[in-house]
Amino acid sequence: MRHKRLKRTVLLKRAFFVTFGAIIMGVALELFLVPNDLLDGGIVGISIILSYLSGLKLGLVIFILNIPFFYIGYKQIGKTFALTTLYGITIMSITTALLHPIHSFTEDLLLVTVFGGIILGFGVGLVIRFGGSLDGTEILAILLNKKLPFSVGEIIMFFNLIIFGSAGFVFGWNRAMYSVIAYFIAAKTIDVVIQGLDESKAAWIISDYVDDIGEAILARLGRGVTYLKGEGAFTGDEKKVIYCIITRLEEAKLKSIIEEFDENAFLAVGNISEVRGGRFKKKDIH
Structure with a gap:
């Protein structure tokens, strides 16, 4: 019914x-x-x-x-x-x-x-x-x-x-x-x-300070982050990768957060046409 x-x-x-x-x-x-x-x-x-x-x-x-x-x-x-x-x-x-x-x-x-x-x-x-x-x-x-x-x-x-x-x-x-x-x-x-005007974007971040960057994204943007495991093809070193979804208007803020902790961090941003489920809804920032 x-x-x-x-x-x-x-x-x-x-x-x-x-x-x-x-x-x-x-x-x-x-x-x-x-x-x-x-x-x-x-x-x-x-x-x-x-x-x-x-x-x-x-x-x-x-x-x-x-x-x-x-x-x-x-x-x-x-x-x-x-x-x-x-x-x-x-x-x-x-x-x-x-x-x-x-x-x-x-x-x-x-x-x-x-x-x-x-x-x-x-x-x-x-x-x-x-x-x-x-x-x-x-x-x-x-x-x-x-x-x-x-x-x-x-x-x-x-x-x-x-x-x-x-x-x-x-x-x-x-x-x-x-x-x-x-x-x-x-x-x-x-x-x-x-x-939509509030177009979503996916961001991948590789840095030696992923924990600090991830906590800052949670605290300042109110966005959830996911940590992925990666491996450098050239060095063979294990890398921790941050994956998160943001809006178009939050992209500049995300970049400033990353630069604050690591100016040499790798950042890739791509457009996403639709986001469903999960915990994309923004959390309240106190």
Whole structure:
């Protein structure tokens, strides 16, 4: 019974945020980008161009062009992803249809580019974070990546170069260049939404003063540490290694603590997309 309630809560949470994210993307398209002849990358960008040339409703074109990717997503990624994507794109298509008669908030291209990109990225990021997608380009890129000697990012970039190049002929090169700026702003916003502002980092520290450094991290940062056993390949000496998880904002403080005890300590820091379980929650520092 408890498992069913938990599952229902997760589904309701996912539905809420996917709905909200899809509506936000529709707002960005119809109240910022599209009325000012700016576009996004991927299938949405192609849809904007085709909608402009054919006179068809943008939401309808987006939905039709994404139909093949619902099937591909179902086969390659899973039923939940495909249904979440179908639901998100349906909500986004309806939103664009409802908002189409409303005029843009502003015709200032700089404001439209910046705020349109931020709002677009926020909406897309929410949907991705909760298990869906609003564009089939990523799915296509993942499939082609298995057959071509290019990364997923390189394939997506190649598609978008063609799309923005086409936009230059349709809307003019000035609008195409503003669209590229909006796309990059949206991409960065997506990263922030998915990873969070409080991005986690993993730190590995090797020093002759690991005990002192470990106690200082516990006392001053309130973060737990784990001691790992290591061995130097060149000297064969046993080494004690500190492993800990911190936030992006705590990185500078961690470095100052290490330098206080050992200026020659080895420190490696890497980004972590997600942290679950354990004792990552920060302890109170008295």
